[in-house]
Amino acid sequence: MPSAQNPHRRALLRTLAGLGLAGTTPLWAQPSKGARAITVAQIADMSTNQIDVSKDFLVGSRVAWQDINSRGGLQGNAVKHLVIEVDGSAASLRSAVDSLKGLPQCVAVFGSCGDRAASQLVNALGRELPDLAHVAPWLQNVEAAAMPNTFPIFASRQEQIAHAIKSLSVMGITQVGAVYGSAEEHAAYRTDLEQVARALNLSIVSYATQGDLRDLAQSLQANSPRVLLFVGGTPELVRFSQGVEKQAAQRYIIAMSDVNLQSIQQMGMSRFTPMIATQVVPMVNSSLPVVKAYRTALGRLYDEPPTPLSLAGYMSARYTYEVLQTVDGSIHRSNTLQAFARRSAVDLGGFRIAPDSRTRGTAYVTQSMISADGRLVG
Structure with a gap:
């Protein structure tokens, strides 16, 4: 078996991330001429310590937006899913935040991953881009998400x-x-x-x-x-x-x-x-409609096995989409922030997200086990 420190495996993950998870949008997903582009951004930490989490999370997010766009997108327009990769350094995150300042068409940042990048973005976006919604980040310390423009959905x-x-x-x-x-x-x-x-x-x-x-x-x-x-x-x-x-x-x-x-x-x-x-998501073999939709779209679009992290990325994108659908009129940063700030309950295909007054998402937690003989149970 390869070592936990196998550099070849890490290099392969980075290559896969670069090939399949770049920030470009395929031609079929581009808005039609004259349509106002609706962009959602996702910041992903692809550093050595975080790539195992971020790669799968990004796969799930991309599956969701590609599936949404294939069904008509948002308000009849395709959504541009812009992925901004960072390397875990303060300078890289600084550059990502500066990039968002130059993207007025970006109405929300969603699914920030992994945990350290998400935690740092809570403060950076709260201070510098308070009008930009920061939605469904992969944020483990939810209790620290005190900024009013951050909207967690996963258990802490x-x-x-x-x-x-x-x-x-x-x-x-x-x-x-x-x-x-x-x-x-x-x-x-x-x-x-x-x-x-x-x-x-x-x-x-x-x-x-x-x-x-x-x-x-x-x-x-x-x-x-x-x-x-x-x-x-x-x-x-x-x-x-x-x-x-x-x-x-x-x-x-x-x-x-x-x-x-x-x-x-x-x-x-x-x-x-x-x-x-x-x-913090259902089992990937669950019969919940949201999980079945995820497995179907993943099987159609990617040659990847279902994983809890990929499902989490899918659910973060789907939650973002469901709330954006409630915006009346042309979608922009201000009314997007207002829509998320309402923190209305959302039934995400059988998985209920009902934020409480402390801006937390769900308290849903389950467990999986790798048995002593190497089998994944649950």
């Missing part, structure tokens, strides 16, 4: 943690470990995890890496928690699981929704450690 990391820990507390678990893939994750999320654990009467032990995550895993003691919450990226999780494999005591790893389970299967996770991942 806090809700994911609470869901995972509640399921464990029912089983009599009284202590969990929290493993952070980097010093940045440790600084950003430790307080969140500890607060949730305290609210559920669980003790929590934090582990921060100063180097190789495999070494960190191998340093666990016999009395270390058997259940470990992991906060970090896909390659870091695989590296950690390979170290856990060397432990005599069996551990259970619970990861958050910003890891790619399909990539984990391909990259060589531990063969003996069950791994559970929370997800």
